[in-house]
Amino acid sequence: MKSVLFASLLVLGLAGCASQPEVSNLLADRQELKVDPEVIYITAVTELFEERIPQPDGESLLQIQFAVEARSDAELAWKVTWFDAKGMTVPGVGEGYRKASLLTGQTRYFKATAPHSRATSYQLHLREPK
Amino acid sequence: MLIRAVVITAGLAVLAGCAAPTRYIDPAADDGPVAMTMDYRDFEKAATDAVEDMLASGAVNNPNGGRYIMVVSRITNDTMQRIDTDQLTKKIRVALLRSGKVVTTTAVGLNGAEDEMTQKARELRESEEFDQSTVQSKGTLQAPDLSLSGKILQRNHKVGKEQQVEYYIQLSLTELASGLAIWEGETPIIKRGPNKSVTW
Structure with missing residues (x-):
């Protein structure tokens, strides 16, 4: 009985000393498109395209375009966060959300261009401005 | 006398309780009320529009390789407000520098x-x-290759019982070798609000 208790304590102690699991590869868990439920109720993202714009130095810039169709008059706010190949954010001009208004039945197309060629992925977040 | 003092103290306490506390605003998550005047969100929008369009259009791609050198020229403030146009140009400069395509002299x-x-x-x-x-x-x-110039315009209109204030942020990027504007952009910022709001 004593040896079982000792072994259990030893295992727990080792578990406490173990290094933290690596968090370097969580890219698969990040959604490219994140739409809040309030927005889904009144609008639909009907298209989401991405392309890379070639640059003279051989690099290219990531650009996305998305379409939003409104089921009723709607206000929304959107923001694109850019990430490099390692999953680190690439800072853009500002951090704020861009506001947009849509009329019932209207489809609007929005574009965003990455601030640097090292941006390889993105997350588009659509939310309802309060 | 004592009653009056108590009433005044209680009144002040109630008023203090109603006043909004001073707090920090995080620009990344600001859903606060919109001012009729130009605020930081308007400059951020104009700068974002300008930089993204400059990058996407290829206007700031130096065909000879390397970075362009830009100088900030005159940005005219033709509004009723006292605006430090550096609020706009600094954002553009920072973003262009970060892009690796343009450095400002x-x-x-x-x-x-x-x-x-x-x-x-x-x-x-x-x-x-x-x-x-x-x-x-x-x-x-190093002498500059490009010059950034522009103008911020304001137009006020009465719309029914409201007023409409239109701001136009116009920017040009001139290639100094040829004198040609190789990129131009305009960001309109339109606000509608109560007539009582002051726009200067």
């Missing part, structure tokens, strides 16, 4: 150098107090 400007130290440091030539091998040599300053 602070050694030249319409009203003199933005950083006068570039010239002052050169006045150390011939000074016996300074190790001359550490003083900047002649002919090392």
